[in-house]
Amino acid sequence: SENNSNNFIHNIIDKDIEEGTYGGKVYTRFPPEPNGYLHIGHAKSICLNFSTAQKYGGKCNLRYDDTNPVKEDVEYVDSIEEDVKWLGFTWEKRLWASNYFDTMYKAAIELINKGKAYVDDLTPEQMREYRGTLKEPGKESHCRNQSVEENLSLFEDMRAGKFADGERVLRAKIDMASPNINLRDPIIYRIAHIEHHNTGNKWCIYPMYDFAHPIEDAIEGITHSICTLEFEDHRPLYEWVLNEVGFWPHPPKQIEFARLNLTNTVMSKRLLKGLVDDGVVDGWDDPRMPTIAGLRRRGYTPEAIREFCEEIGVAKSNSTIEVAMLEHCVRTDLQNRVESRNVVEDPIKVVITNYPEGQSEMVEIENNRNVPEMGSRKVPFSREIYVDGADFMEEPVKKYFRLFPGNEVRVKGAYFVKCESVVKNDDGSIKELHCTYDPATKSGEGFEGRKVKGTIHFVDAATAIKIRIRNYNYLMIDDENGNQVLNPDSVVDTWGYAEPSLAEAKPGERFQFFRHGYYIADSELTTDTEKVFNRIVDLKSSWKP
Ligand code: ATP
Ligand code: MG
Ligand code: MG
Numbered sequence: 001s002e003n004n005s006n007n008f009i010h011n012i013i014d015k016d017i018e019e020g021t022y023g024g025k026v027y028t029r030f031p032p033e034p035n036g037y038l039h040i041g042h043a044k045s046i047c048l049n050f051s052t053a054q055k056y057g058g059k060c061n062l063r064y065d066d067t068n069p070v071k072e073d074v075e076y077v078d079s080i081e082e083d084v085k086w087l088g089f090t091w092e093k094r095l096w097a098s099n100y101f102d103t104m105y106k107a108a109i110e111l112i113n114k115g116k117a118y119v120d121d122l123t124p125e126q127m128r129e130y131r132g133t134l135k136e137p138g139k140e141s142h143c144r145n146q147s148v149e150e151n152l153s154l155f156e157d158m159r160a161g162k163f164a165d166g167e168r169v170l171r172a173k174i175d176m177a178s179p180n181i182n183l184r185d186p187i188i189y190r191i192a193h194i195e196h197h198n199t200g201n202k203w204c205i206y207p208m209y210d211f212a213h214p215i216e217d218a219i220e221g222i223t224h225s226i227c228t229l230e231f232e233d234h235r236p237l238y239e240w241v242l243n244e245v246g247f248w249p250h251p252p253k254q255i256e257f258a259r260l261n262l263t264n265t266v267m268s269k270r271l272l273k274g275l276v277d278d279g280v281v282d283g284w285d286d287p288r289m290p291t292i293a294g295l296r297r298r299g300y301t302p303e304a305i306r307e308f309c310e311e312i313g314v315a316k317s318n319s320t321i322e323v324a325m326l327e328h329c330v331r332t333d334l335q336n337r338v339e340s341r342n343v344v345e346d347p348i349k350v351v352i353t354n355y356p357e358g359q360s361e362m363v364e365i366e367n368n369r370n371v372p373e374m375g376s377r378k379v380p381f382s383r384e385i386y387v388d389g390a391d392f393m394e395e396p397v398k399k400y401f402r403l404f405p406g407n408e409v410r411v412k413g414a415y416f417v418k419c420e421s422v423v424k425n426d427d428g429s430i431k432e433l434h435c436t437y438d439p440a441t442k443s444g445e446g447f448e449g450r451k452v453k454g455t456i457h458f459v460d461a462a463t464a465i466k467i468r469i470r471n472y473n474y475l476m477i478d479d480e481n482g483n484q485v486l487n488p489d490s491v492v493d494t495w496g497y498a499e500p501s502l503a504e505a506k507p508g509e510r511f512q513f514f515r516h517g518y519y520i521a522d523s524e525l526t527t528d529t530e531k532v533f534n535r536i537v538d539l540k541s542s543w544k545p
Helices: 008-019 040-055 074-086 097-113 124-131 148-159 209-219 229-244 269-277 292-298 302-312 323-335 500-504
Strands: 027-030 059-064 094-096 117-120 169-172 187-191 205-207 224-228 253-257 343-345 348-352 360-366 376-382 384-387 408-411 416-424 430-438 458-460 465-472 476-478 484-486 491-498 510-513 517-521 532-538
Touching (some): 040 224, 040 302, 059 074, 059 097, 097 117, 097 169, 097 187, 097 209, 117 148, 169 229, 209 229, 323 517, 343 465, 510 532
Parallel strands (some): 224 253
Antiparallel strands (some): 343 491, 384 458, 416 430, 517 532
């Protein structure tokens, strides 16, 4: 394996392999709490854990971190599994942390027996006050020096349901003067008379995350337990638990990395759930959502997301990545593999007055200008076509090379066409443009007589189909005070005329709409008769690699 890669986690693993710490093994896990859909931040963690295992020929578990007895939803579990698979990863085992409750309970008893845990009756307010501050040591509880027998009996009473929620807790007996506040006798078990989705009413006491997580990792033989930076200060507690409850030969190692933050993006399941519950978006898979389900429906590819996660690397300090970089990754992924199609928005009708009435022809257009092997297709062309609203200006601005009265442009795949006059409706709006074409300029026939500066695309009026187009913008934008607020224009629902081949578009099929952007036929709304396209990303990049 290569040393000193830019991935500091891999450097740690390289060293462990060199020193034989885990017998050369690498075993990671991705541990979601099944309380929402996964987002792009989770994708970072998934890619990191699964790819790291892959790189070293190791394994990675999918483990539901369900020690918190909140109502877990099958919908979430199903979505998590679908998302991990869609990203292209396969777990070694699918496990539930709640299946380890017996072991955790035994570990707690062991701590009590060793004089390393005690049952406390301080109120939450007292507990907070006794904890002290960064500057002041904490104060010991009057329960701290209870006998082992007393603690065993009280803990048994907790387990038996003799106390109400919050009346007692089990605390690790570590050090009330520790400079690390997490080590000032942290709570390791609490009472919660709540039914658990897996264990039902078997338990009314539940382990706290900092106590449960190291045990979960150790039970599964995890070697490298990768988590986000907020847990750095918890690492001494992670190690304390493994050391005190020492029934495993090679305790796992916790490694922290900086969580992913993205501009214009909400990155919290709780806040995302709020958007869903309040009907701000159309469900967890709304194409504006940064959930994996949303990105998938939006048209992102797993390759683009994996490439993005690889590209941003693994950092040790928090930062915010430009969302434009994610867009760059999908644009780069699609540019050489999807076919282009002609679609016009805000269509303007063009009548080519010197083109014979009743006649039409098929003209040839390449499917992907970067990839000649992708071939070409024939599209109809005739006397009446539509051009894009953005491709005509009655009074052109400087350096405008597209259509305006008196100007000649190339109509891509067809001919040079010149705008002769603008025909108006009674209300002054444009009815149509009257143009002429030059038959000598047919594309592919090598006309050299004169040059034009602009090329525009078209759709044949007689055969065009109407499609629905949803142009997405950022869900969140910054207001003038730099606060993230909802973008009132996060979706522009519009329509356009498309070349007839798009009538065959299947849900989930992607295209470049020539000169517009990359689009996907919406997986939910596209039918045989109605075509709804989501803009994945526009063609221009504001992000430079
Ligand atoms: P959220 O705060 O959005 O609810 P979470 O951390 O509570 O996220 P979990 O289900 O506990 O959600 O996360 C599973 C794993 O994904 C954890 O290991 C967590 O560290 C990681 N993770 C969550 N968000 C990010 C992020 N933004 N960047 C990197 N990893 C993340
Ligand atoms: Mg969590
Ligand atoms: Mg959370």
